[in-house]
Amino acid sequence: MSQTESTKTTPIPWWQRIPLTLQILIALVAAVSVGIALGAGNPNPTNATLINNLAIPAELVLKALRALATPLILVAVLHTLMTTNIPGTAGRRLAGLLLTNTTVAIFIGLLVANVLRPGTWGSVTTTKITEITGQSLDPWGILKDAVPEAVLKPLVDNNVIQLIVIALSFGIVLRGLKSEQITQGKNGYQSIENVIGILFETVIGVLNWVIALVPFAVFGIVAKTVAKEGFAPFQSLAAFIVAVLVALVLQGCYYLTRVKFGSWVHPLKFLSGGSDAFLTAFSTSSSAAAMPITFEALQTKIGLRESSAALGALVGANFNNDGTALYEAMSALYISQLIGQHLSLGQQLIVVLTSIFASVGAANIPNAGLVTMTLVFTSVGLPTQYIALLVTVDWFLDRCRTAINVMGDMTVSALLDGKKPRSVDEAEFTSF
Numbered sequence: 001m002s003q004t005e006s007t008k009t010t011p012i013p014w015w016q017r018i019p020l021t022l023q024i025l026i027a028l029v030a031a032v033s034v035g036i037a038l039g040a041g042n043p044n045p046t047n048a049t050l051i052n053n054l055a056i057p058a059e060l061v062l063k064a065l066r067a068l069a070t071p072l073i074l075v076a077v078l079h080t081l082m083t084t085n086i087p088g089t090a091g092r093r094l095a096g097l098l099l100t101n102t103t104v105a106i107f108i109g110l111l112v113a114n115v116l117r118p119g120t121w122g123s124v125t126t127t128k129i130t131e132i133t134g135q136s137l138d139p140w141g142i143l144k145d146a147v148p149e150a151v152l153k154p155l156v157d158n159n160v161i162q163l164i165v166i167a168l169s170f171g172i173v174l175r176g177l178k179s180e181q182i183t184q185g186k187n188g189y190q191s192i193e194n195v196i197g198i199l200f201e202t203v204i205g206v207l208n209w210v211i212a213l214v215p216f217a218v219f220g221i222v223a224k225t226v227a228k229e230g231f232a233p234f235q236s237l238a239a240f241i242v243a244v245l246v247a248l249v250l251q252g253c254y255y256l257t258r259v260k261f262g263s264w265v266h267p268l269k270f271l272s273g274g275s276d277a278f279l280t281a282f283s284t285s286s287s288a289a290a291m292p293i294t295f296e297a298l299q300t301k302i303g304l305r306e307s308s309a310a311l312g313a314l315v316g317a318n319f320n321n322d323g324t325a326l327y328e329a330m331s332a333l334y335i336s337q338l339i340g341q342h343l344s345l346g347q348q349l350i351v352v353l354t355s356i357f358a359s360v361g362a363a364n365i366p367n368a369g370l371v372t373m374t375l376v377f378t379s380v381g382l383p384t385q386y387i388a389l390l391v392t393v394d395w396f397l398d399r400c401r402t403a404i405n406v407m408g409d410m411t412v413s414a415l416l417d418g419k420k421p422r423s424v425d426e427a428e429f430t431s432f
Contacts, residue, residue: 024395027219034219035226043227054224058217058388064210066374066384070155072203073372074167079200081171082178082193094311097412099356102322105251105408106352109326110333112247118239119337161379164357207371214391221388237393240334244397247326248404255411263414264421265302273301274410281406282399287320290406298410304417312413322408323401325355328376335377335386347380354379370394 034054038047147165148154154162178189225234256267277294281287291313298309332351336343343351354376370391377384 023215024218027215028222028392031219031222032226034223038223038227040226041228041230041232047227051224051227054220054227055388056220057213058221058391059385061210061213061217061391062374062384062387064213065371065387066378068203068207068210069371069374070163072207073163073375074155075196075200075203077164077167078171078174078196081168081175082196093416094412097415098320101255101320101408101411102325102356103352104254105322105326105404106329106355108250108254109244109247109330110348110352112243112250113330113333113337116239116243116246117337118243119236119334119339121236121239159379161353161357163375217388218392222392225389234392236334236338237389240330240390241393241397243334244327244330245400247330248323248400251322251326251404252407255407258411259414262419263417264419265304265414265417269302270410270414273297274407276301277406277410278403281403285395285399285402287402287405287409290402294406294409298413302410302414303421304413308413308417311416312409312411320408320412321405323404324372326404327397327401328355328373331373331387331390332376332380332382335382335390336380338389339383339386341382343380350379351376 038044038051043051148159148162151166153159154166174189174192178193181187181189256270259265259270260267274294274297277290277297280293281290295309295313298304298313299306329351333343333348355372370387373387373390374384377387
C-alpha cells in the first residue's frame with residue numbers, strides 16, 4: 001500500500017452527515033404519514049400486529065439505555081473525580097453552589113409540574129395498569145437503603161443512590177491516592193486513570209451507537225401512537241413542552257437573581273456577554289462544545305477573574321446539570337399523571353434525590369437526560385416504556401435545558417468572583 005493510500009481517510013456514510021435533529025424531524029414526518037395511513041385512531045384490526053411491531057425499535061433503544069445507564073454513571077463519576085482539578089476551599093464552595101442550584105432546579109420543575117399538571121391535558125391507552133406502591137416519607141429508610149448489600153448489586157438493580165455512593169467512595173479514595181503519589185513523585189495511579197478513561201470512552205462509544213438509532217425509535221413510537229390513538233396523546237406532550245419551558249425560564253430568573261445579589265456583575269451584562277455561549281449550547285446541544293466559548297465569554301465579555309471562570313465553566317461543567325435534573329423530575333411527574341397514578345411526597349423526594357445523584361458527572365454524556373431518566377423512573381417504580389413517548393420531544397427540550405446548564409455554569413463563576421470586580425477600571429462592566 002502506498003503512503004498516499006494509507007493516509008486516505010475513510011469516507012463518512014451519507015446518513016451520518018445528516019444532523020441527528022434533522023433525522024428525528026424526518027422520522028416524525030414519516031411516522032405521522034404512516035400513522036394516518038394505518039388508521040389515525042381507527043385502525044383496521046388486520047393491521048394490529050404490524051402497528052404493535054412498529055414500537056419494537058423504541059423498546060430496543062430503551063432496553064439498551066437501561067443497560068448502559070448504571071455502568072455509564074459509574075465510570076463517568078470515577079473519570080470526573082480522577083481527572084478534574086478541584087482546589088480545596090474554592091472546591092468546597094463550588095460544590096455547595098452546584099448542589100444548591102441543582103436542588104432549586106428540581107423543586108422548580110416539580111412545582112410547575114404539580115401546578116400545571118401537563119399529564120392530565122391528554123390521555124394515552126395503556127395495555128396494563130402499573131400500580132406504584134405508596135411510599136411514606138422515610139429519611140432514615142432512604143439513608144439505610146443508600147448502602148448496598150454488595151458492591152455490584154446497584155449495577156444489577158439500577159439503584160442510582162447506591163451506585164453514586166459506591167462511585168463517590170471509590171472516586172474520592174482514588175483521588176486521594178493520586179494526590180499522595182504525585183506528592184511522592186510516583187505515577188502508579190496513571191494506569192488506573194488510563195483504564196477508567198478507556199472504559200468511559202468505550203461506554204460512550206456504545207452509547208453513540210444507541211443514540212444513532214433514536215430516529216428509528218421516534219418513527220416507530222409515533223407511527224404506532226398515531227395509528228392506534230390518533231393525535232390525542234400529543235396534546236399532553238404539547239402541554240409538557242410548555243411546562244418544561246416555563247420551569248426553565250423560572251430557573252433562568254433564579255440565576256439572574258443570584259447574579260444580581262451575589263456578585264458584582266449586572267444581570268443584563270451577564271445575559272449579553274453570555275449570548276454566544278447560550279446560542280452555542282442550544283445549537284450543539286452540548287455543554288462540552290460550548291465550554292471554551294463560555295470560558296472566553298466569562299473573561300473577555302463579562303470580566304470575571306480567570307480562576308472564577310475556570311472553576312465554573314471548566315470544573316463545574318463536569319458536575320452541573322441543572323436543566324437536565326429539572327427535566328427528569330418533571331418527566332417522572334408527567335408520566336405518573338399521564339397514566340393516572342400518583343407520586344406521594346415521599347416518592348417525589350426520592351425523585352429529587354435520584355435526579356441530583358444521577359446528574360453527578362453526567363454533564364459530558366451525550367443525551368444524558370435519556371440515559372439517567374431510566375434510573376429516575378426505576379427509583380419510584382414508573383414504567384420505563386413511557387420514556388419512548390418523551391423521545392419524540394427530547395431533541396428540542398435537550399437543547400433548551402443545555403442552554404440552562406451553561407447559564408448555571410456561568411452563574412457559579414459569577415458567584416465565585418464575589419461582589420468586587422478584579423480592578424477599578426473594570427467596574428464599568430457593570431454600568432450602563
